[in-house]
Amino acid sequence: MKFVNFSFKHLLAALIGLLCLVQSVSADTLDEIRQRKKIIVAIDLGSPPFGMTDDKLQPYGSDVSAARMLAKDLGVALEIVQVTGPNRVPFLLTHKADIVIASFSITPERAKVIAFSVPYSASESVVASESKLQIKSLDDLVGKRVGVVRGNLQDTLLTPIVPKGTILVRYDDDSTNTVALLSGQVDAIGTARELVTTTARKNPGRSIETKFAVKVVPHGIGVRKEDTALLGWINNWVVTNMKNGNLAKSYEAAAGAPLADLSQYMPK
Incomplete structure (x- = not known):
């Protein structure tokens, strides 16, 4: 019995010491x-x-x-x-x-x-297209081709919520996805709002704009x-x-x- 008590006391002391050490490191x-x-x-x-x-x-x-x-x-x-x-x-x-x-x-x-x-900070996932295209919500994507980067955040967010009749087209990276929009391969893209701004700056004659937000992801x-x-x-x-x-x-x-x-x- 004494041996058990001795061990418990020493174990308790060791645990307290370890806790103090962790707090000290912190x-x-x-x-x-x-x-x-x-x-x-x-x-x-x-x-x-x-x-x-x-x-x-x-x-x-x-x-x-x-x-x-x-x-x-x-x-x-x-x-x-x-x-x-x-x-x-x-x-x-x-x-x-x-x-x-x-x-x-x-x-x-x-x-x-x-x-x-x-x-x-945050990154806002959005749907973007040229300004002439009338898109205000998910329902407006029916019958349209929408580009996303395969497996990325926008793909994950949009896949389960786009209405039936929306055609999701998957690309390997943001650059290819953007080119698809600029070349007319897709009607719109799911992307980060920051990239929409960058694309609009680089292509001032195309009037690329954010149509609606999907989700804000905080950093x-x-x-x-x-x-x-x-x-x-x-x-x-x-x-x-x-x-x-x-x-x-x-x-x-x-x-x-x-x-x-x-x-x-x-x-x-």
Whole structure:
């Protein structure tokens, strides 16, 4: 009996010590960033208008602007590490980056392994076509050919909800999908609102426009689950810069369109 009591006491002490260690690590991540005077942010620089590079290979875009604002407000330098969609989570979990700001859609699957800040940005899935085509809702797609990128968000969203008689045509990437619209192979496309703006800029004579929105997908800043102190600071920063309009202005400057209304996601 004494042996059992001894083991239990030591086990309890060990668990308490481990809990304290975890809490210490959580608090130290934010402290570490401040001590090194630099925050390492993972950004996808191949995802316009969120992340891009100019002709001198310098990064720009709404996510880059957000990262620069965050680093400035934290009082540290910014180091950008480039990521792609598939390696955003691995870069974060292997400590190759402190946080991820990379058009990171908040999904239940991702939330199982990492933590997300409150939304700071969003991507709006829409249906677009030339202005002369009368499309105002899903019902107007009956009998029309609608291009989507195979397996992407718009394909997933539209497939179960388009009315019978709509012809979904699937392409391998956004570029091919856009070309299909411009060449008349399809009547409309399901795409991101940001890409509609880009297409309209590049083809001013075609009057490409958004017809209606399908869904707004919020983006969060990715943080390791144990980094609760850092996440708390970031959440406060996002809320402050959503209220003062800085994040919305940054997005609109890069995308050429207003940021979707994210007020429903803000703390009450």
